[in-house]
Amino acid sequence: MAKVHDGELDAVVLAYAGLSRVHRADEATEVFDPLEFLPAPAQGALAVECRADDADTIAAITTIADSKAYACAHTERVVLARLEAGCTAPVAAYATVAADNIMTLHAAVIAMDGSATLRATAAGPIDTAENLGMTVARALLDDGASSLLAAS
Template identity: 35%
Template sequence: MSKRSTLVLGTRGSKLAVRQSEWVQSRLRDIAPAVTVEIRRIQTSGDKILDVPLAKIGGKGLFVKEIEDALLSGEIDLAVHSMKDVPTELPAGLELLCVPEREDPRDALISRDGRKFKDLPLGARVGTSSLRRQAQLLQARPDLSITMLRGNLDTRLKKLRDGQYDAIILAAAGLRRLTWGHEITEYLDPSICLPAIGQGALGIEGRANDQFVRSLLAALEHERTRTAVRAERALLHRLQGGCQVPIAAHARLEDHKVMLEGVVASVDGKEVIRDRVEGRTEDPIAAGVTLAERLLARGGDRILQTIYGTAP
């Protein structure tokens, strides 16, 4: 195992991404005081295109590809991602070396006048860039006007305050990590809006053969979070979905069981297929694949073919 005195940690340049990376940097400082961890900001494709809905940009890995390229070339030694941005298939030679304990996975509503979701006025303008959120919100409230919202968290909050929206939907985890939890009007119940795959979790990626970095990160690993996320990502992989397709899943661990709930929805929210399974914590991938098959059999295949443009 090749020990080093300096490691370079790659991250997106957003305030949230840097905060998450600084948390990892601080923990590694406690674990290995003799190792210096430098943070390097890397602009990704998803950061460069801010005036187009993510679903129309296409492709997977919009927020990680350039960072993964830097890992493969040896420019950086590890990378901190929001797990919901990480494709289910990683490039050869890379691995998720560590999955720390998950933050709150729920979506959060922030409204301009403090109204909760059910109390938003008829036809209220709600900002989100996520087709997953759009579909589920329209099922619950078909009257809403769902409008594209891109940009970093502080940019999105400013647009709300400027009156461009009546409410916006953001991941609770990001707000809490930035100590902006006080901005949240309401945590949306998963029965209204099931979270994105991996939402609230971090994935620390590195080279598969880098035993030194792997050994340092071992202290941050949270086995229960990894198990839950593996079940969710297995479902996404079976459905061949990207992070911007109307697919949602959330896994909870109870005793020795994985309780996995999933959703496949049409973009307009008129058709939402929801189901759940119980699986074994020893085999979370099986739970994800089983639930995916059930969703496909109940009509999810037809919905996804329409979205992907492959319907006969």
């Protein structure tokens, strides 16, 4: 951010969570709506791993586990897997779960040069999350995602 303040850069894109963590969120001049600027699949999801026989850690982890967040991250990763794309591919996915347990998944594949963007959205019960990811990925593939990904 110093380079922006010093005039070396016109702008910089940073994680808002990171700015908040260092108490500088008030310096953000624009906060992107995730539906307009879709994040990478499972962006921001955290995982904790421990030994299978570590009952104390498993008990602690269970108290902080968020089944809806897990379902969202998993569904977003289903899109990535079904597209046969890696973590550096120009693929975005963002899932949310409403109070009524309906998941909405938005995904996109973007040409590396920015010349084309394919988007797909679907919604359904959270217990069909994996199928939702497959449905959205299939829609993107039907619209030509393979050719955009092949060029990346």
